Amino acid sequence: MEETSAGGLVVDRSGEAPRGAVIARLNRAGRVEWCLPKGHLELDETPEQAAVREIEEETGIRGRILHGLGTIDYWFSVEGKRVHKHVHHYLLLATGGQLSTEGDPDHEAIDVAWVPLPELDQKLAFPNERRIAREASVRLLDSA
Template sequence: MSSAVPHPRPGPVPTPPGGHALRIDARVVRRPVHTLPVVEETSAGGLVVARDAGTAHAAVIARRNRAGRLEWCLPKGHLEGTETPAEAAVREIAEETGILGQVVRRLGTIDYWFTGEDRRVHKVVHHFLLEATGGVLSVEGDPDQEAEDVAWVALCDLPDRLAYPNERRLAQAASAVLAGEAE
Protein backbone atom coordinates (compact mmCIF):
# COMPACT_ATOMS: atom_id res chain seq x y z
CA MET A 1 0.00 0.00 0.00
CA SER A 2 1.33 3.38 -0.89
CA SER A 3 1.61 6.07 1.71
CA ALA A 4 1.94 8.83 -0.87
CA VAL A 5 -0.27 11.83 -0.34
CA PRO A 6 -2.19 12.73 -3.47
CA HIS A 7 -1.33 16.18 -4.83
CA PRO A 8 -4.25 18.43 -5.61
CA ARG A 9 -4.67 19.51 -9.19
CA PRO A 10 -3.50 23.06 -9.77
CA GLY A 11 -6.33 25.53 -9.85
CA PRO A 12 -6.58 28.81 -11.71
CA VAL A 13 -3.82 31.33 -11.27
CA PRO A 14 -4.89 33.75 -8.54
CA THR A 15 -5.55 37.32 -9.51
CA PRO A 16 -2.75 39.62 -8.37
CA PRO A 17 -3.79 42.57 -6.21
CA GLY A 18 -5.17 45.28 -8.45
CA GLY A 19 -4.69 43.18 -11.57
CA HIS A 20 -6.29 40.56 -13.77
CA ALA A 21 -5.86 36.82 -13.68
CA LEU A 22 -3.14 35.51 -15.98
CA ARG A 23 -4.71 34.01 -19.08
CA ILE A 24 -2.62 32.31 -21.73
CA ASP A 25 -4.55 30.97 -24.68
CA ALA A 26 -2.54 28.47 -26.72
CA ARG A 27 -4.81 29.13 -29.69
CA VAL A 28 -3.64 32.74 -29.95
CA VAL A 29 -0.76 33.16 -32.33
CA ARG A 30 1.89 35.43 -30.89
CA ARG A 31 3.58 37.94 -33.12
CA PRO A 32 7.32 37.48 -33.34
CA VAL A 33 9.38 40.10 -31.58
CA HIS A 34 10.92 42.44 -34.15
CA THR A 35 14.67 41.91 -34.25
CA LEU A 36 17.13 44.41 -35.60
CA PRO A 37 19.33 43.40 -38.52
CA VAL A 38 22.91 42.49 -37.61
CA VAL A 39 25.77 44.32 -39.31
CA GLU A 40 29.40 43.14 -39.21
CA GLU A 41 32.07 45.86 -38.99
CA THR A 42 35.85 45.52 -39.03
CA SER A 43 38.25 48.20 -37.86
CA ALA A 44 41.95 48.46 -37.08
CA GLY A 45 44.23 50.66 -35.03
CA GLY A 46 46.50 50.40 -32.05
CA LEU A 47 49.41 51.94 -30.24
CA VAL A 48 51.99 54.02 -32.09
CA VAL A 49 54.96 54.35 -29.76
CA ALA A 50 57.90 56.75 -29.63
CA ARG A 51 60.72 56.69 -27.10
CA ASP A 52 61.78 59.86 -25.34
CA ALA A 53 64.80 59.60 -23.02
CA GLY A 54 64.23 55.84 -22.77
CA THR A 55 60.53 56.14 -21.86
CA ALA A 56 57.96 54.78 -24.32
CA HIS A 57 55.01 57.09 -25.06
CA ALA A 58 51.89 56.22 -27.10
CA ALA A 59 49.75 58.63 -29.11
CA VAL A 60 46.16 58.45 -27.88
CA ILE A 61 43.06 60.38 -28.88
CA ALA A 62 40.06 61.83 -27.07
CA ARG A 63 36.64 61.41 -28.68
CA ARG A 64 33.03 61.67 -27.59
CA ASN A 65 31.20 58.48 -26.69
CA ARG A 66 27.53 57.93 -27.53
CA ALA A 67 26.52 59.72 -24.32
CA GLY A 68 28.60 62.76 -25.26
CA ARG A 69 31.38 62.26 -22.70
CA LEU A 70 35.00 62.78 -23.76
CA GLU A 71 37.00 59.54 -23.48
CA TRP A 72 40.66 58.78 -24.17
CA CYS A 73 41.14 55.78 -26.41
CA LEU A 74 43.40 54.20 -28.98
CA PRO A 75 43.15 55.50 -32.55
CA LYS A 76 41.23 53.17 -34.86
CA GLY A 77 38.86 53.13 -37.81
CA HIS A 78 37.22 51.11 -40.56
CA LEU A 79 39.11 49.26 -43.24
CA GLU A 80 38.77 50.87 -46.66
CA GLY A 81 38.58 48.99 -49.95
CA THR A 82 41.03 46.10 -50.05
CA GLU A 83 43.14 47.26 -47.10
CA THR A 84 44.53 44.68 -44.71
CA PRO A 85 43.99 45.34 -41.01
CA ALA A 86 47.68 46.32 -40.66
CA GLU A 87 47.43 48.81 -43.54
CA ALA A 88 44.24 50.30 -42.08
CA ALA A 89 45.91 50.61 -38.65
CA VAL A 90 48.81 52.59 -40.12
CA ARG A 91 46.45 54.88 -42.07
CA GLU A 92 43.94 55.41 -39.24
CA ILE A 93 46.63 56.16 -36.66
CA ALA A 94 48.24 58.69 -39.02
CA GLU A 95 44.86 60.33 -39.78
CA GLU A 96 43.74 60.55 -36.15
CA THR A 97 47.08 61.43 -34.48
CA GLY A 98 49.28 62.90 -37.23
CA ILE A 99 51.95 60.29 -36.40
CA LEU A 100 53.34 57.98 -39.08
CA GLY A 101 54.23 54.50 -37.93
CA GLN A 102 55.52 51.12 -38.97
CA VAL A 103 53.88 47.92 -37.70
CA VAL A 104 56.05 46.04 -35.20
CA ARG A 105 53.54 43.28 -34.45
CA ARG A 106 49.90 42.40 -33.90
CA LEU A 107 48.73 43.06 -30.32
CA GLY A 108 45.28 41.52 -30.30
CA THR A 109 41.67 41.76 -31.35
CA ILE A 110 38.73 43.28 -29.49
CA ASP A 111 35.29 41.97 -30.38
CA TYR A 112 32.10 43.60 -29.09
CA TRP A 113 28.43 44.34 -29.84
CA PHE A 114 26.42 47.55 -29.71
CA THR A 115 22.98 48.62 -30.85
CA GLY A 116 22.19 51.61 -33.01
CA GLU A 117 18.76 53.00 -33.79
CA ASP A 118 18.19 50.62 -36.70
CA ARG A 119 20.68 47.77 -36.28
CA ARG A 120 22.85 45.66 -34.01
CA VAL A 121 26.54 45.89 -34.80
CA HIS A 122 29.13 43.19 -34.25
CA LYS A 123 32.45 45.01 -34.34
CA VAL A 124 35.89 43.43 -34.56
CA VAL A 125 38.88 45.73 -34.05
CA HIS A 126 42.41 44.53 -34.89
CA HIS A 127 45.12 46.26 -32.84
CA PHE A 128 48.79 46.59 -33.68
CA LEU A 129 51.92 47.93 -32.03
CA LEU A 130 53.60 50.51 -34.28
CA GLU A 131 56.91 52.30 -34.00
CA ALA A 132 56.64 56.03 -34.74
CA THR A 133 58.62 56.98 -37.86
CA GLY A 134 57.61 60.64 -38.25
CA GLY A 135 54.81 63.14 -38.29
CA VAL A 136 53.57 65.79 -35.89
CA LEU A 137 51.00 65.12 -33.16
CA SER A 138 47.75 66.70 -34.39
CA VAL A 139 44.06 65.95 -34.98
CA GLU A 140 44.01 68.17 -38.08
CA GLY A 141 44.30 65.23 -40.50
CA ASP A 142 41.28 63.32 -39.17
CA PRO A 143 38.79 63.32 -42.07
CA ASP A 144 35.95 62.12 -39.81
CA GLN A 145 36.78 64.75 -37.20
CA GLU A 146 36.02 62.23 -34.45
CA ALA A 147 39.21 62.94 -32.51
CA GLU A 148 38.89 66.12 -30.45
CA ASP A 149 42.32 65.95 -28.84
CA VAL A 150 45.51 63.93 -29.06
CA ALA A 151 48.35 63.43 -26.61
CA TRP A 152 51.56 61.51 -26.01
CA VAL A 153 51.06 59.43 -22.86
CA ALA A 154 53.75 57.32 -21.18
CA LEU A 155 52.88 53.64 -21.54
CA CYS A 156 53.00 53.25 -17.76
CA ASP A 157 50.29 55.95 -17.45
CA LEU A 158 47.91 54.49 -20.04
CA PRO A 159 45.91 52.38 -17.54
CA ASP A 160 44.90 55.62 -15.81
CA ARG A 161 44.12 57.45 -19.06
CA LEU A 162 42.37 54.91 -21.35
CA ALA A 163 38.60 54.61 -20.91
CA TYR A 164 38.16 50.98 -21.94
CA PRO A 165 39.46 47.94 -20.02
CA ASN A 166 40.21 45.98 -23.22
CA GLU A 167 42.40 48.83 -24.50
CA ARG A 168 44.18 49.00 -21.13
CA ARG A 169 44.99 45.28 -21.52
CA LEU A 170 46.40 45.96 -24.99
CA ALA A 171 48.58 48.72 -23.55
CA GLN A 172 49.91 46.26 -20.97
CA ALA A 173 50.65 43.78 -23.77
CA ALA A 174 52.53 46.50 -25.68
CA SER A 175 54.54 47.32 -22.55
CA ALA A 176 55.46 43.64 -22.20
CA VAL A 177 56.53 43.45 -25.85
CA LEU A 178 58.68 46.56 -25.53
CA ALA A 179 60.23 45.22 -22.30
CA GLY A 180 61.11 41.99 -24.13
CA GLU A 181 58.76 39.87 -22.02
CA ALA A 182 56.48 38.73 -24.85
CA GLU A 183 57.21 37.01 -28.10
Protein backbone atom coordinates in the same frame (compact mmCIF):
# COMPACT_ATOMS: atom_id res chain seq x y z
CA MET B 1 25.69 43.30 -39.09
CA GLU B 2 29.50 42.83 -39.04
CA GLU B 3 32.13 45.61 -38.99
CA THR B 4 35.92 45.41 -39.10
CA SER B 5 38.33 48.12 -37.95
CA ALA B 6 42.04 48.37 -37.24
CA GLY B 7 44.31 50.58 -35.20
CA GLY B 8 46.53 50.31 -32.17
CA LEU B 9 49.27 52.02 -30.27
CA VAL B 10 52.05 54.02 -31.89
CA VAL B 11 55.00 54.41 -29.53
CA ASP B 12 57.75 57.03 -29.42
CA ARG B 13 60.96 55.61 -27.94
CA SER B 14 63.15 58.66 -28.61
CA GLY B 15 62.90 60.11 -25.09
CA GLU B 16 63.80 58.83 -21.64
CA ALA B 17 60.68 56.65 -21.39
CA PRO B 18 58.43 55.21 -24.13
CA ARG B 19 55.13 56.99 -24.66
CA GLY B 20 52.08 56.18 -26.74
CA ALA B 21 49.79 58.44 -28.79
CA VAL B 22 46.13 58.30 -27.74
CA ILE B 23 43.10 60.27 -28.89
CA ALA B 24 40.10 61.80 -27.15
CA ARG B 25 36.61 61.37 -28.58
CA LEU B 26 33.17 62.39 -27.42
CA ASN B 27 30.96 59.41 -26.60
CA ARG B 28 27.24 59.32 -27.38
CA ALA B 29 26.51 61.02 -24.05
CA GLY B 30 28.91 63.87 -24.90
CA ARG B 31 31.63 62.84 -22.42
CA VAL B 32 35.32 62.75 -23.36
CA GLU B 33 36.85 59.28 -23.60
CA TRP B 34 40.54 58.66 -24.25
CA CYS B 35 41.12 55.69 -26.52
CA LEU B 36 43.44 54.07 -29.03
CA PRO B 37 43.16 55.35 -32.60
CA LYS B 38 41.30 53.04 -34.96
CA GLY B 39 38.95 53.04 -37.93
CA HIS B 40 37.27 51.09 -40.71
CA LEU B 41 39.15 49.30 -43.44
CA GLU B 42 38.80 50.99 -46.84
CA LEU B 43 38.21 49.08 -50.09
CA ASP B 44 40.78 46.26 -50.31
CA GLU B 45 42.98 47.37 -47.39
CA THR B 46 44.47 44.80 -45.06
CA PRO B 47 44.01 45.37 -41.32
CA GLU B 48 47.72 46.28 -41.12
CA GLN B 49 47.41 48.93 -43.84
CA ALA B 50 44.27 50.35 -42.24
CA ALA B 51 45.94 50.52 -38.82
CA VAL B 52 48.91 52.50 -40.17
CA ARG B 53 46.61 54.87 -42.10
CA GLU B 54 44.08 55.38 -39.29
CA ILE B 55 46.73 56.01 -36.66
CA GLU B 56 48.40 58.63 -38.84
CA GLU B 57 45.07 60.28 -39.72
CA GLU B 58 43.89 60.46 -36.10
CA THR B 59 47.19 61.26 -34.35
CA GLY B 60 49.40 62.85 -37.03
CA ILE B 61 52.09 60.24 -36.28
CA ARG B 62 53.48 57.90 -38.93
CA GLY B 63 54.46 54.46 -37.72
CA ARG B 64 55.87 51.10 -38.67
CA ILE B 65 54.21 47.93 -37.38
CA LEU B 66 56.30 45.95 -34.91
CA HIS B 67 53.79 43.37 -33.63
CA GLY B 68 50.16 42.36 -33.70
CA LEU B 69 48.45 42.91 -30.34
CA GLY B 70 45.28 40.93 -30.86
CA THR B 71 41.68 41.51 -31.85
CA ILE B 72 38.89 42.89 -29.70
CA ASP B 73 35.29 42.10 -30.58
CA TYR B 74 32.17 43.61 -29.09
CA TRP B 75 28.50 44.26 -29.81
CA PHE B 76 26.66 47.58 -29.90
CA SER B 77 23.43 48.99 -31.28
CA VAL B 78 23.03 51.92 -33.64
CA GLU B 79 19.80 53.06 -35.25
CA GLY B 80 18.06 49.90 -34.02
CA LYS B 81 20.61 47.53 -35.57
CA ARG B 82 22.91 45.16 -33.67
CA VAL B 83 26.52 45.47 -34.81
CA HIS B 84 29.28 42.94 -34.13
CA LYS B 85 32.57 44.81 -34.42
CA HIS B 86 36.08 43.33 -34.69
CA VAL B 87 39.03 45.66 -34.09
CA HIS B 88 42.55 44.45 -35.00
CA HIS B 89 45.25 46.15 -32.91
CA TYR B 90 48.94 46.60 -33.67
CA LEU B 91 52.01 48.01 -31.95
CA LEU B 92 53.75 50.59 -34.12
CA LEU B 93 57.04 52.42 -33.72
CA ALA B 94 56.76 56.14 -34.49
CA THR B 95 58.77 57.08 -37.58
CA GLY B 96 57.72 60.71 -38.05
CA GLY B 97 54.98 63.30 -37.97
CA GLN B 98 53.64 65.61 -35.27
CA LEU B 99 50.70 65.20 -32.91
CA SER B 100 47.62 66.62 -34.61
CA THR B 101 43.97 65.76 -35.20
CA GLU B 102 43.87 67.83 -38.40
CA GLY B 103 44.30 64.78 -40.67
CA ASP B 104 41.21 63.02 -39.26
CA PRO B 105 38.69 63.09 -42.13
CA ASP B 106 35.80 62.10 -39.82
CA HIS B 107 36.75 64.68 -37.17
CA GLU B 108 36.09 62.07 -34.46
CA ALA B 109 39.30 62.82 -32.57
CA ILE B 110 38.94 66.04 -30.59
CA ASP B 111 42.38 65.85 -28.95
CA VAL B 112 45.57 63.80 -29.10
CA ALA B 113 48.31 63.31 -26.52
CA TRP B 114 51.53 61.47 -25.83
CA VAL B 115 51.12 59.43 -22.64
CA PRO B 116 53.91 57.53 -20.85
CA LEU B 117 53.15 53.82 -21.21
CA PRO B 118 52.74 53.19 -17.45
CA GLU B 119 50.04 55.90 -17.32
CA LEU B 120 47.89 54.40 -20.09
CA ASP B 121 46.08 52.18 -17.58
CA GLN B 122 44.65 55.30 -15.92
CA LYS B 123 44.12 57.29 -19.14
CA LEU B 124 42.33 54.83 -21.45
CA ALA B 125 38.55 54.60 -20.99
CA PHE B 126 37.99 50.97 -21.99
CA PRO B 127 39.28 47.87 -20.15
CA ASN B 128 39.95 45.98 -23.38
CA GLU B 129 42.13 48.85 -24.68
CA ARG B 130 44.00 48.98 -21.35
CA ARG B 131 44.73 45.27 -21.85
CA ILE B 132 46.03 45.98 -25.37
CA ALA B 133 48.27 48.77 -24.01
CA ARG B 134 49.68 46.42 -21.33
CA GLU B 135 50.42 43.85 -24.06
CA ALA B 136 52.20 46.56 -26.06
CA SER B 137 54.38 47.37 -23.03
CA VAL B 138 55.31 43.70 -22.63
CA ARG B 139 56.17 43.42 -26.33
CA LEU B 140 58.39 46.51 -26.12
CA LEU B 141 60.25 45.10 -23.11
CA ASP B 142 60.75 41.79 -24.92
CA SER B 143 62.23 43.57 -27.96
CA ALA B 144 64.48 45.95 -25.98
